[in-house]
Amino acid sequence: MEPKQIMENSIRVLLHDVDRISTLICRVQAELRSLEHLPRAESRVSTMKEQLGEVHTRLEGIRDFVIACQHRVNKKGVEAEGIDIWL
DSSP: OOHHHHHHHHHHHHHHHHHHHHHHHHHHHHHHHHHTTSTTTHHHHHHHHHHHHHHHHHHHHHHHHHHHHHHHHHOSSOOOOOOOOOO
16 A cells, blocks of 8 residues: 555544544533533533533644645645644
C-alpha cells in the first residue's frame, strides 16, 4: 500500500473516531440537561456541561484540522494556506 493511501485511511479512521466521540458528547449533554433539575446537582451539572462544551469545541478544531490536512494530501500541488484553529 502506498504512503498516500495509508494516510488517507488513517485520516478516515480518525474522522470516524472524532465523529463518534462528538455523538457521545451530545448524548451525555442531553442526559445532563435532564439531571440539572435535581436538588443539589445544579452546580455540578453546570460544571460538567461547561467541560463537555470545551471538549466538543476542541474536537471540532481537531476535525477541521484533519480535514484541512486531508485536502492538502489530496492536492497535487501544495499551495500555502493558513489554518486558523482555536483550541
